[in-house]
Amino acid sequence: MDEERLGAHAWVPTDATLTALRAAAPDCHGCELWKGATQVVFSSGSATARIVLVGEQPGDQEDREGEPFVGPAGRVLDEALAAAGIPRGDVYLTNAVKHFRFTRDSHGKRRIHEKPGVVHIEACHPWLAAELDLVKPKVVVCLGATAGRSVLGRTVRIGAERGRTQDAPALASSGVLVTTHPSAVLRLRGKPGYDEAFDRFVADLIVARDAAES
Ligand code: URA
Ligand code: SF4
Numbered sequence: 375m376d377e378e379r380l381g382a383h384a385w386v387p388t389d390a391t392l393t394a395l396r397a398a399a400p401d402c403h404g405c406e407l408w409k410g411a412t413q414v415v416f417s418s419g420s421a422t423a424r425i426v427l428v429g430e431q432p433g434d435q436e437d438r439e440g441e442p443f444v445g446p447a448g449r450v451l452d453e454a455l456a457a458a459g460i461p462r463g464d465v466y467l468t469n470a471v472k473h474f475r476f477t478r479d480s481h482g483k484r485r486i487h488e489k490p491g492v493v494h495i496e497a498c499h500p501w502l503a504a505e506l507d508l509v510k511p512k513v514v515v516c517l518g519a520t521a522g523r524s525v526l527g528r529t530v531r532i533g534a535e536r537g538r539t540q541d542a543p544a545l546a547s548s549g550v551l552v553t554t555h556p557s558a559v560l561r562l563r564g565k566p567g568y569d570e571a572f573d574r575f576v577a578d579l580i581v582a583r584d585a586a587e588s
Contacts, residue, residue, distance in 0.1 A: 381500065382404030382405075382501050385398055385403070386402075400414050407474070410474075410476065411474045411475075414472050414473055415441065415474070418441055420465070422509070423465050425460065425465045425515060425582055426465065428469065428502065428517060429443060429469040430518055431470065431494075432472070432473070447557040447560055454559070457572075458583055460582075470523070471490040475487075475488045475494065476488050490520060495520060495523050506545060513548060515582045518554060521555075525545075527542075537551070537553060539582075540552075554575055556575070558571070559571045
């Protein structure tokens with residue numbers, strides 16, 4: 375059997391606490407992404423949060439620091455959370471894929487983000503499933519299509535589905551809301567459409583906030 379395609383199951387402790395999950399994650403060889411990355415980036419935030427935000431995968435800076443959303447996309451997320459009246463301390467922040475996937479530029483120096491494939495999303499899913507099972511939030515916010523694919527287990531079209539809560543077959547106690555990824559907003563910075571994209575992102579987060587409070 376190809377060990378690189380086994381998925382994370384074998385490394386995810388059962389009946390564990392969040393602390394135990396976090397402690398076990400650095401050993402994961404559930405797909406090949408651990409090989410190129412600096413370290414696993416697990417999660418941050420409150421274990422009793424009513425809102426879980428799921429990103430795609432750590433970026434360059436997250437890979438170096440070991441914390442999710444500490445780079446440029448994280449700053450957009452911080453601004454949007456503040457604008458939506460959601461204290462960052464009130465959310466649990468994680469990613470669909472826990473290791474940074476990248477290619478190198480032609481000089482072999484700069485690391486260029488590469489989207490995780492469905493194999494990586496599926497391989498890493500046991501970690502996210504275990505996190506959601508422990509935190510049991512009222513709302514899971516999927517930041518982008520990768521998070522949507524992982525949480526809902528199917529292809530997600532952001533444009534068609536964003537900004538409303540929906541049920542997820544695999545999640546008994548949580549609603550799911552799909553929205554854009556903050557890096558998609560970031561790409562528009564300094565260009566026409568940035569304000570609209572940011573405001574729409576904030577509006578989606580407010581829907582999640584209200585659902586979490588109800
Ligand atoms: N983008 C993500 O999806 N997650 C991070 O942690 C950082 C950037
Ligand atoms: Fe394990 Fe996920 Fe890292 Fe792959 S990306 S090695 S499944 S933690």
